[in-house]
Amino acid sequence: MGTAVVTALSMLAAPVPQAMAASLTQVTNFGSNPGNIQMYLYVPNNVAPRPGILVAMHGCNGQATAFYQGTEFARLADQYGFIVIYPQANKSANGLSNCFDVWSNEALRHAGGSDPVSIVSMVNHVLQSYNGDPQRVFATGFSSGAMETNNLLATYPDVFKAGAPFSGVPYGCLGPAGCGDKTPQQWGDLARNAYPGYTGSRPRVQAWHGTNDSVLNYTMLQEEVDQWTNVWGLSQTPTSTTTPQSGWTKRAYGSSQVEAYTVSGAGHDLPHTGMAIHAIRFFGLDQSSPTSTPTPGGGSGPIRGVASGRCLDVPNSSTKPEVAPELRRIHRRCPVRTVPGRRRRGHRQRHQSAALLLLGRQQPEVDLGQMTHTR
Numbered sequence: 001m002g003t004a005v006v007t008a009l010s011m012l013a014a015p016v017p018q019a020m021a022a023s024l025t026q027v028t029n030f031g032s033n034p035g036n037i038q039m040y041l042y043v044p045n046n047v048a049p050r051p052g053i054l055v056a057m058h059g060c061n062g063q064a065t066a067f068y069q070g071t072e073f074a075r076l077a078d079q080y081g082f083i084v085i086y087p088q089a090n091k092s093a094n095g096l097s098n099c100f101d102v103w104s105n106e107a108l109r110h111a112g113g114s115d116p117v118s119i120v121s122m123v124n125h126v127l128q129s130y131n132g133d134p135q136r137v138f139a140t141g142f143s144s145g146a147m148e149t150n151n152l153l154a155t156y157p158d159v160f161k162a163g164a165p166f167s168g169v170p171y172g173c174l175g176p177a178g179c180g181d182k183t184p185q186q187w188g189d190l191a192r193n194a195y196p197g198y199t200g201s202r203p204r205v206q207a208w209h210g211t212n213d214s215v216l217n218y219t220m221l222q223e224e225v226d227q228w229t230n231v232w233g234l235s236q237t238p239t240s241t242t243t244p245q246s247g248w249t250k251r252a253y254g255s256s257q258v259e260a261y262t263v264s265g266a267g268h269d270l271p272h273t274g275m276a277i278h279a280i281r282f283f284g285l286d287q288s289s290p291t292s293t294p295t296p297g298g299g300s301g302p303i304r305g306v307a308s309g310r311c312l313d314v315p316n317s318s319t320k321p322e323v324a325p326e327l328r329r330i331h332r333r334c335p336v337r338t339v340p341g342r343r344r345r346g347h348r349q350r351h352q353s354a355a356l357l358l359l360g361r362q363q364p365e366v367d368l369g370q371m372t373h374t375r
């Protein structure tokens with residue numbers, strides 16, 4: 001009898017096994033994959049019954065696994081129950097690797113092929129396999145991933161409801177139209193022409209950029225604002241300007257269909273800790289139901305995009321002393337305006353319209369976990 005009591009007590013005192021933490025897994029055979037890119041998936045243990053879906057994309061020379069480890073999106077997925085897709089880019093140009101295609105004719109049009117079609121296949125796979133909510137599909141990314149974010153919003157506005165590019169450029173900037181200074185109407189026409197005949201709702205956009213970005217000039221933020229406010233039929237004058245925290249300036253346009261975050265003193269190293277939650281709230285992924293979408297009114301140094309001869313970014317070169325002189329030369333070849341308001345026009349404001357000098361050397365892969373916490 002004594003032995004039985006001791007045994008029972010020991011069983012009561014035994015530690016309760018903890019649930020295994022969710023992990024990043026690679027998914028194959030997810031559907032049409034003309035870009036021949038890889039899919040990594042994070043499904044939290046407490047995934048919602050009808051989860052939202054976030055596509056999170058790394059920069060050139062980056063890795064999907066490092067973007068998963070070095071950003072806060074997976075932790076926020078644990079908290080709110082949405083699913084995160086981490087695509088692995090594989091395009092190379094001039095010695096730079098793992099870039100998303102945002103320059104080819106296939107990538108720049110709806111259902112044209114290349115990386116965008118592959119990413120939409122990933123989204124459709126998750127929607128079908130996990131009972132995902134098609135009204136809550138979003139995109140975000142850094143640098144090349146930010147460019148692909150804008151690209152997906154333009155080419156698949158029927159799939160993506162909103163996007164948050166960190167340190168990017170407008171849609172079409174690396175294509176035949178180039179990155180030269182354009183009016184809001186011209187930027188907007190580029191985005192609209194990505195999907196001719198589309199008349200549905202347009203995705204909301206929350207763009208972020210650091211004022212000290214020496215790779216993709218800070219004024220690219222205003223070009224993004226010009227593009228998406230025009231797509232929405234909004235004024236380029238913000239309806240509100242606030243300071244969410246020290247060093248951040250948030251401009252909202254319309255009823256926040258478009259938001260622009262200026263991060264004072266930040267370089268080419270976003271998102272910093274604490275930024276991802278603002279994107280998640282903008283998407284409405286911190287809620288269990290969709291956020292209503294208003295109806296529209298009315299790496300490290302630029303390189304040449306394949307077949308376009310125009311700027312393409314590679315994260316983290318700006319932090320490497322050995323490439324700083326070349327980055328300065330590249331930056332001078334792409335002069336841009338330095339204030340978020342009205343621009344002066346002239347040859348120095350026609351930025352990034354000419355072919356750029358190249359880094360001319362192989363860059364190491366970027367440790368995005370380290371970048372995330374760089375100040």
